Amino acid sequence: MTDTRYIGSHRARPDAADKVTGKVRYIHDISKPGMLYGKIKRSEHAHARIVSIDTTRAERLPGVCAVITGYNTPPVAVGFLRDNSALKRDKVRHFRDEVAAVAAIDPDIAAAAIDLIEVEYEPLPCVFDPLEALEPGAPLVHEQDARGTSVTSNLVPMECGHDSGDVEAARRAAAHIVEGDYSVPLIQQSCLGTAGCIAEFDGNDNLTITAKTQIPFLAQRDFNRALGEMGLRGRNSRVIVPALGGAFGSGLDTHCYEFIAILLAHRTGRPVKILVDREEEFASLSPRQSARVKIAQGCDAQGRLLFRDIEVVQDNGAYASWGATFPTVMLLPVTSLYRVPNVRFTSCIVYTNNTYCQAMRGYGNPEVTWAIDSNLDDLADAAGIDALEMRRINCNEPGEVTPMQMKISTCGLRECLDKTAEHLDWSEKRGAGSGPGQTRTGVGMASLIHVGGSGRIYRSDASGLTVKLDDFGNVNVFYGGVEMGQGLHAVLTMAVADSFGVLPEHVHINQTDTATCPWDVGTHASRGAFMSCNAAILAAEKVRARIFSACEELFPAEIDRALTKLRRDDPELGVPDFDFAAASRADNFELRDSEVFLRDGPDVPWARVPLGRILRAMHFRRDGEMLTESVFYDPPSDLPDWKKGIGNMSACYTYGVQGVEVEVDEDTGEVAIKKLVSALDVGKVLNPPALRGQVYGGIAQGIGYALYEEVKTEQGRILNPNFTDYKLPTACEMDFPIVLEFIETDEPVGPFGAKGAGEPGLVPTAPAIANAIQDAIGVRIRDLPITPEKILAALAKRG
Amino acid sequence: MSATQSEYLRPKDLRAALEHKAATPDARFIAGGTDLLVHARRPGATLPQSLISLRAVAELNEVTVVGATLRIGAAAPLTEVARHPVIAERLPALVASIDVLGSRQIRNVATLGGNLCNASPAADTAPPLLVHDARVELQHVGGRREVPLVEFFRGPGETAIEANEVMTAVLLELPPPNAEAAFERKGRVRMDLAIAIVAGLFELDGSVVRRARVAAGAVAPLPLRLTEVEERLTGSELDDDVIAEARRLTTEAISPISDLRSSADYRRHLTGVFVERMLHGVAGSSVTGRPGA
Known part of the structure; x- marks a missing residue:
């Protein structure tokens, strides 16, 4: 690798110009010749038997090309537990359940046709509360599993827990113990760009699907399996990812609407587009699940944590998607945030007739960090220890192996704590109390640990990367990860430029397409930059070795030619001093800014050969070659044993702290954030503006989670499926100073020393705010979001 | 929303607007459209067959002061209302209510008349106008009348406006300087x-x-x-x-x-x-x- 002249610098994103001028093509902007529009008929009940579906009136509507139901299409199973199906037969388990679908020549006709489909239901008893769903005699959401075996409970068959040390003995030995019941609500990923897809078949029954996904290759696997179920075994699906307007985890699974588009495209023989509008996105896609967290932590008289005991109950909703696997990531903070020797964790995921849930930024981590770091402040209070000191006493350290057997390589948590305290004037402001009038001010903080070197939740945690260099010195990059607004293409451009030694203008990141890009497990777990940049570095080693090896033969001739040309222009030119012997040894070459030169050669223009010239020479010589290389980077981590909650799931770990100063109005219950400090150990800052953007965005989402956001439901129906009724913070709410500190711990396995930083921004925000509120007004809020009404209710109780 | 068959008229004077309305009773007046278009996009809702824009009607877009009487054209965008020097100086509560209404982009097109005619119980500009004893001017082809704002609101989404009328102005007396x-x-x-x-x-x-x-x-x-x-x-x-x-x-x-x-x-x-x-x-x-x- 050459020196880093682009990594760490401020450069415009390669996609910036197209985004600000409106040239980028999102799924909404794409159409195909002959394309039809698909629309889905959803259930009118939270739980009911389907008695009959009458589609005759819809079929007769002019412009309708196909009407499909679960009864006139092959069954297509959906979800990793195969407990869902593209179109429901026999029964519906939530309002979002798909009972029929239409393809028509325009969206209005499709919508009109949907209204003409008549479905007769026989309502069934419903269950919406996960604890009630566990009681004997509760209505069963699924009477049998995917294999057809009868089940007797609403428990989702997922086992994830942890039990290390001796929690009971530690509980007996503890000087102070604090328990608490915490909860987090259902919230929406709220991507600016809503979801959609276009499915089309070629004449050989191979599928091409343009889809909003973060997992093109796992989606390809799912779609190929669906083709098999449709009688097209052996046919292939090609997944193409358009520009995405945000994903935040919403693209981590395949969706019923995608399988329905596939069924409709196959039925009609024409491309079929299904777009999900904002209301549908709220009502019929999968949000972040609600959870209840019961926690107890205990420490000795000196404040050293002795044990942590956590029980989580999650409302899974009607079908299993990745929300059901959140406990696997909860294990991270549960076992490894602060040093705690005895840890017990149990989780239980319950089917209900609510909407089903899946991934969102942080993936279980914010849910449980909410309880851990709120409860830790209360424990510090009980022990009479300052909350910052409590965190220092129990701070994680480099080289530590946690109860989960996570191997902590670099860890900047202590520095993050100190920086946060310093910017927050902790020693002055903590416990200082009053503000003007009816307001009270307070400061609080919370920490985070997250996977920094990808997270192994699948047999392969790899990322492939292919580069194709051309005659003009361009480096075309084919990477299976997904640019969804986070800046992946920007950082990968910089990493390729630096690791190859080419100009960033010559680096072209191509569209993610399963037909051209090598396999990648998906863009999640804060892994995009870590994985793609590490793959780029591996590819650079191979490419540079081949270029330098070819230069042994080609470089002297290029110099000779350059000198001949110079002499033609200037016959007086003598014989310049050039070591042709050195120019015939591969390890003497260097490539920088798209020019090949001798590392110890003269620093003159004629001694530097443009990369394109070398590449052309490689191409056009006898037995010529095109320079293409593929690498496959799989990080050094282990697939944990989820039942035991043991395993080093990431190659390294990111730590951070957020501190908040709040002003609470005791009359109105309003919380105003006056200042927020984020200190994050990212290993190395790769792309300063993009990293700041990630953290600012995470903080905004964290504030939404803390103070505003909640998908409200009544008997399973979503009541606020729009941005009038579901409130996100906007720029107006972000009107306070934010101090960002990045701690560079130079992670050995990280590309250029970097660790993942995509998700951490939102992880500790809510507990930091709650801790600051507690400092201000002496009340502990345990249920998100922290609304003014909850504050007033708590104040009334406080007296 | 089905936008396929709607007619959009953009008369330049009030008489033409009122005559269109008299000839097409189902037509809806539209000014900023920030409520009407949002409602029309609701599931099951449709856009009215005929829309009569008030944006090009100059007299509905003006703010004038005659003596102590302030006349705010009903179709004047909120941003311009708040910026008017007399309003900015003499009606701080109205200005404050406009400053918090929607977003800047909304305020650039939404109108004072629209905020009142939408008759939301939560209309931001209504309480400050009520304390100023504001009146609204309603016109139809055959004439005009003034209604005290306090009598204009009849219920959520319901007002005293008749089917053939349009709100042309909001009128109020400027408060004494010591108020x-x-x-x-x-x-x-x-x-x-x-x-x-x-x-x-x-x-x-x-x-x-x-x-x-x-x-x-x-x-x-x-x-x-x-x-x-x-x-x-x-x-x-x-x-x-x-x-x-x-x-x-x-x-x-x-x-x-x-x-x-x-x-x-x-x-x-x-x-x-x-x-x-x-x-x-x-x-x-x-x-x-x-x-x-």
């Missing part, structure tokens, strides 16, 4: 429909209230004048007891509902807090037009 205006408001976030609004206008003689006008929004089916509160305050010194009683009378006069944005109890509590704060502000230094959150 103090106040505005308090809260949504869940700042860019949100209000969950409670309070506006007030006070004329004091020393420490005695000579005239008090208080109005509330988002806490009843209509934007309300709180006459019981006004009567209690008139002739009183603004001491803690009077303020506490005004707060009590306020919470009795309103009839908030619980919805997705707030519980009725919180709306009631907040309205009381706002009245109390407003009165403490008036009793203390002259706090004029404190923008709400």
Whole structure:
């Protein structure tokens, strides 16, 4: 690798110009010749038997090309537990359940046709509360599993827990113990760009699907399996990812609407587009699940944590998607945030007739960090220890192996704590109390640990990367990860430029397409930059070795030619001093800014050969070659044993702290954030503006989670499926100073020393705010979001 | 929303607009469109067959002052209303209510008349206009009439406007220079429909209230004048007891509902807090037009 002249610098994103001028093509902007529009008929009940579906009136509507139901299409199973199906037969388990679908020549006709489909239901008893769903005699959401075996409970068959040390003995030995019941609500990923897809078949029954996904290759696997179920075994699906307007985890699974588009495209023989509008996105896609967290932590008289005991109950909703696997990531903070020797964790995921849930930024981590770091402040209070000191006493350290057997390589948590305290004037402001009038001010903080070197939740945690260099010195990059607004293409451009030694203008990141890009497990777990940049570095080693090896033969001739040309222009030119012997040894070459030169050669223009010239020479010589290389980077981590909650799931770990100063109005219950400090150990800052953007965005989402956001439901129906009724913070709410500190711990396995930083921004925000509120007004809020009404209710109780 | 068959007319003068309306009773007037188009996109809703834009009608877009009478064209965009020098100087509560309405982009197209004709109980500009005893001017082909704003609102989404009429202006008398205006408001976030609004206008003689006008929004089916509160305050010194009683009378006069944005109890509590704060502000230094959150 050459020196880093682009990594760490401020450069415009390669996609910036197209985004600000409106040239980028999102799924909404794409159409195909002959394309039809698909629309889905959803259930009118939270739980009911389907008695009959009458589609005759819809079929007769002019412009309708196909009407499909679960009864006139092959069954297509959906979800990793195969407990869902593209179109429901026999029964519906939530309002979002798909009972029929239409393809028509325009969206209005499709919508009109949907209204003409008549479905007769026989309502069934419903269950919406996960604890009630566990009681004997509760209505069963699924009477049998995917294999057809009868089940007797609403428990989702997922086992994830942890039990290390001796929690009971530690509980007996503890000087102070604090328990608490915490909860987090259902919230929406709220991507600016809503979801959609276009499915089309070629004449050989191979599928091409343009889809909003973060997992093109796992989606390809799912779609190929669906083709098999449709009688097209052996046919292939090609997944193409358009520009995405945000994903935040919403693209981590395949969706019923995608399988329905596939069924409709196959039925009609024409491309079929299904777009999900904002209301549908709220009502019929999968949000972040609600959870209840019961926690107890205990420490000795000196404040050293002795044990942590956590029980989580999650409302899974009607079908299993990745929300059901959140406990696997909860294990991270549960076992490894602060040093705690005895840890017990149990989780239980319950089917209900609510909407089903899946991934969102942080993936279980914010849910449980909410309880851990709120409860830790209360424990510090009980022990009479300052909350910052409590965190220092129990701070994680480099080289530590946690109860989960996570191997902590670099860890900047202590520095993050100190920086946060310093910017927050902790020693002055903590416990200082009053503000003007009816307001009270307070400061609080919370920490985070997250996977920094990808997270192994699948047999392969790899990322492939292919580069194709051309005659003009361009480096075309084919990477299976997904640019969804986070800046992946920007950082990968910089990493390729630096690791190859080419100009960033010559680096072209191509569209993610399963037909051209090598396999990648998906863009999640804060892994995009870590994985793609590490793959780029591996590819650079191979490419540079081949270029330098070819230069042994080609470089002297290029110099000779350059000198001949110079002499033609200037016959007086003598014989310049050039070591042709050195120019015939591969390890003497260097490539920088798209020019090949001798590392110890003269620093003159004629001694530097443009990369394109070398590449052309490689191409056009006898037995010529095109320079293409593929690498496959799989990080050094282990697939944990989820039942035991043991395993080093990431190659390294990111730590951070957020501190908040709040002003609470005791009359109105309003919380105003006056200042927020984020200190994050990212290993190395790769792309300063993009990293700041990630953290600012995470903080905004964290504030939404803390103070505003909640998908409200009544008997399973979503009541606020729009941005009038579901409130996100906007720029107006972000009107306070934010101090960002990045701690560079130079992670050995990280590309250029970097660790993942995509998700951490939102992880500790809510507990930091709650801790600051507690400092201000002496009340502990345990249920998100922290609304003014909850504050007033708590104040009334406080007296 | 099906936008396929709608007709869009853009008359240049009021007469043409009114004649279109008389000829096409189903037509809807549209100004900024920030409510109408949002409603039309709701599931099951449709756009009216015919839309008559008021944006090119010059006289509906003007703000004029004649003597002490202010006339705000009903189709004047809110941004321009708030920027008008007389309004900016003399009507701080109205300006404060405009500053918190929607987003800047919304305020650039949304109009004062539209905010009133939409007749949302949470219309931000209604309470400050109510305390200024504003009137609205309604016109149809055959004539014009003025209706006090307090009589204009009939219920959520319902007004005194007749099928053939259009609101042409909002009229009010500028308050005396020593009058103090106040505005308090809260949504869940700042860019949100209000969950409670309070506006007030006070004329004091020393420490005695000579005239008090208080109005509330988002806490009843209509934007309300709180006459019981006004009567209690008139002739009183603004001491803690009077303020506490005004707060009590306020919470009795309103009839908030619980919805997705707030519980009725919180709306009631907040309205009381706002009245109390407003009165403490008036009793203390002259706090004029404190923008709400």
